[in-house]
Amino acid sequence: MQWLSSKRYSPSTIKTYSEALKSFLIFYREKQIAEITNEDVIIYNNEFILKNNLSASYQNQIVNALKLFFKTIQDKQIIIDTIHRPKRGKILPNVLSKEEIKLILTVLTNTKHKTMLSLIYACGLRRNELLQLTFEDIQADRKLLVIKQSKGKKDRIVPISDKIIEMLRDYYKEYSPKKWLFEGQRENTKYSDRSLEEVLKKSIRLAQINKPVSLHWLRHSYATHLLESGTDLRYIQELLGHSSSKTTEIYTHVSTKSIQNIKSPFDDL
Structure with a gap:
């Protein structure tokens, strides 16, 4: 150790x-x-x-x-x-529709809770990346979010929209965090992993979505929705902080944009 x-x-x-x-x-x-x-x-x-x-x-x-x-x-x-290494199973990432994402976010009335889940989806963040953020990481004038020392000790930047910036300003006015962007009940302490999971569980219950949704589903959904809107896979790789393009390519298997346009031969019978 x-x-x-x-x-x-x-x-x-x-x-x-x-x-x-x-x-x-x-x-x-x-x-x-x-x-x-x-x-x-x-x-x-x-x-x-x-x-x-x-x-x-x-x-x-x-x-x-x-x-x-x-x-x-x-x-x-x-x-x-x-040494026998097991063959890795090909497991597709779980993805929510945009309608389901909207429902999950709109049922929350607590400003902090809504802002946290919105930011995870809007920027494709991992759970720990969200909890490590400070207000200095938000470059509102450049519309960028700086994610420092994430998985693999890598920094990266992702774009943030005016809508998210406005949401963050409203959140700051209400909560005035001192050190971390999202703090726990005690001042200068990070919001806990467990509490964030509970926020998601509450929103899923209120939205009446009967799926075992996890926080990482929001990140998967972000990547898939970007791909479906025409964003180049290379850019998505950078936004997610993937070292290998092969990791990002898995989203091509869950994107429905091209698949839905395929006509089944059954229709010609």
Whole structure:
């Protein structure tokens, strides 16, 4: 954990990797670490991960954690090609229609709650990106929002509309936050992840939308709606902060603009 911290890994990655490593070392608690081989990793994969029906993502986390641990801390090379990585399933992102988004946002009467969810959708933000914002990150004169040190320690900028700027001004007049753009009940503290999730749950309930909507659905919807309005995929990649274009390309599979124009051969029967 100290090594990961020194390399500036995010707290969530440190927690994930250390817990994955702990699981593996407990499985081999009777064996000296220096004696662990590639074969032991394969046995762990078959006898623990697969037997307990653990997810493919957990299996990948284990592989990444072990690779780092043995290479950096133990100075011992684990040949990663011999460790079974699961084939990744092709899971499409969940997307809401513009009508559903509008409904989710209009049912909220609390200015802070409405502004938070509106900003996530309007700028395609991740949850933590929203909660890390300060008023200095809003460049109203240039109509830009600066997102600092996000996933992968990257900064990026995204456009914000006059409508959102006006909403933020109204919000500031009512709440006057001191440090963070969205603060909790105590002054100078960030709004909590859990409270933000509760805001979304409340809006979904009031909007009577029977879907297991998460905050990330708003980001997915932002990207898909941009694509459907004709925005180039390369720009969407930049706006979302994706390192690889392949990550962004998944939205082409959920965009309905082109699909809806395809005529079924059934109609010619």
